[in-house]
Amino acid sequence: MKAYKDMTKEELMHERDALTKAYKEWQGKGLTLNMARGKPSEEQLDLSIGLLNNIVDEMDVIREEKNIDLRNYGGLEGISGARELLATMMEVTPDDVLVYGNSSLNMMFDTISRAWSKGILGHTPWCQLDKVKFLCPVPGYDRHFAICEYFGIEMIPVPMHVDGPDMDMVEELVSSDDSIKGILCVPKFSNPQGIVYSDEVVKRFAALKPKAEDFRIFWDNAYCVHYLYEEIKILNIIEETRKAGNPDIVFEFCSTSKVSFAGAGISGMAASEANRKDALATMTVMTIGHDKVNQLRHALFFERGRKIKEHMEKHAALLRPRFEIVNKALEKNLGGKEIGTWLKPKGGYFITFEALEGCATRIVQLAKECGVVMTGAGAPFPYHKDPRDSVIRIAPSYPSREELKEAAEIFTICVRLASVEKFLGENA
């Protein structure tokens, strides 16, 4: 396979003609395919269909919890079974956990909103400061960036390496600038690259000495049990921050969104006692408690966490072939052409394709016009601005395998076409 950069103009033009023909053929089929969002497939949702079963037989359980009827008001911290379930997932103790509603994103938003209006642990509310900045590992999760943008938090991009964010940069920035108040990151199977933070990176996070006392790490452990192959461990941030004498520096989030139902799961946060008390002081004004019946469903269905491993293996069995379809298409159609790079993640929900500089927008546009919706180019960057216009997030979970084969095939044609155009100087 010849690299595009080594092709002559004639070879490139020939390649373009062949690709254009293939592209138009696909276009003629009028497909509607989607690799845009990290949504579980229907088959995955069916794995938890037992959650919709009758739980009336559990009336004794419904009434068991500290004499609170789980259908009634109260129980702000969450029921014990749900705390245990989330604690199992995060490898902490149930006492470390506060349970929230169906969305950990909502809990992150609310945590920042609380810091904004009220301040963290008695510190000045961020809304009263001239400037609030967050560090943002890039590429990263678009919904994290959207929260920062919403509050007018200035985002400082921090490059990702194969073992996590650039920790030299993180350490230097947080220790020198007290307007830097947080970092939002996905430590395991990062969104979108699937990178797993190394022990050293976790330890350096835990040992951070920020200039701002109310600096917080938002440790979004969204994919903590979401392996495609064997289990992969990362160091436990709650434990490491305790060891480092830094227990209040981190909020760890997780949810069952990609374990049970994406829209009807439970979520929660692990944090130090001081941080939990601080959060509860707001939660007690905000609500009389989250949905404890749904917490009970989850506690029963996953046996307070004991069933998680077995259950996640079923998810992996459905996801693995989908990831491999994309990987194979990338290898088969792009291998050796030197027009892009990609990592093979061992968990999570995404594959990141890094195209030649200046090609991402064009590739996404070509794909769209051929019936394949991709996450928008730029999405994994603050303010949607990919400085090199090269990163594309691929989400293989939702389409059927048949659809995915077509979508991946079309995607690689678009990558090749955009790259040929670039070499031919047509993509200004």
Next chain:
Amino acid sequence: MKAYKDMTKEELMHERDALTKAYKEWQGKGLTLNMARGKPSEEQLDLSIGLLNNIVDEMDVIREEKNIDLRNYGGLEGISGARELLATMMEVTPDDVLVYGNSSLNMMFDTISRAWSKGILGHTPWCQLDKVKFLCPVPGYDRHFAICEYFGIEMIPVPMHVDGPDMDMVEELVSSDDSIKGILCVPKFSNPQGIVYSDEVVKRFAALKPKAEDFRIFWDNAYCVHYLYEEIKILNIIEETRKAGNPDIVFEFCSTSKVSFAGAGISGMAASEANRKDALATMTVMTIGHDKVNQLRHALFFERGRKIKEHMEKHAALLRPRFEIVNKALEKNLGGKEIGTWLKPKGGYFITFEALEGCATRIVQLAKECGVVMTGAGAPFPYHKDPRDSVIRIAPSYPSREELKEAAEIFTICVRLASVEKFLGENA
């Protein structure tokens, strides 16, 4: 029955001795009774036990909604069946409704939080203003006041009359002071008095001409279908504000917390198109959607609203005798003594007892020491400060009828004892 004010000192001392004896007898029983919170009883929760039944048979329904699998992400506005259910309760159209999570209180908190950090419809965020004030009908709902206090919103008490808040005062204040940004009120079976706003009051609300363009009425229609006897209508605020050319002035909230499960229901807001769009712009950053499976359960169980009337009659059948137990005890033991007044609500969750000035704290304390927990004196007032120390909220819904008979009996003894003490000048 002789009024206490007409008793001689000897008669009062005799009364005190008799009451003290009765009080100590009750105290000796070591009871643990609670009339503090507006919680539905277990029997009421059992009315909706069908919500916990198997809904797997509804897989076609689960997938019906605009091609969204209801278990998956998406559907920020809520599913059509849930919008219809809440619209039926509020007597609006489904298009007027945004569905939220399990708590309308949470939606009110988030709405104020959004105004605080971001501003309403492009207006200056309230956190950037020197002063933000809310009007608070008193007596009122303690959790409304808690939200204001949390954000540092100055609360201006507005007296309640038998037909609603003092509208002369409301009109004068909102038209003259642009730092007044809102009013939180319960228009039907108000918390705690059970007052129903008259047509004139609703119309005057709808026609308000506030100085602040971002002034909003938070119309907490928590008890919109919560009749104890026959149905009682109030004018529809959404319709009236439209008629008055004032459609953006109101957010109307409601929930199924006291229809299905207090902790596991659904909630929502009716509002103008502009207000809904504004809310959605924040919601889309905050979450990927609320729990649509629980929305589906509610839509199915209540047949999109058609079953609400029949269902609420069952609640009334359980609540009515409880309200009557309290009313009877008040009449029997306090009638003619001129040591307090009370209204007989026709719906809602509370009875308000207005004691002699300076007696409420003492009554609540006496009750507590006799095993009966009441809502704290002062709770229905901003900053927990009842200027006359006279208002006590009674919540009859949760205890069993047997417990309630005892609790009401004890309560009236405490009222009499505190009143005798007052007349004897012992309660300084």
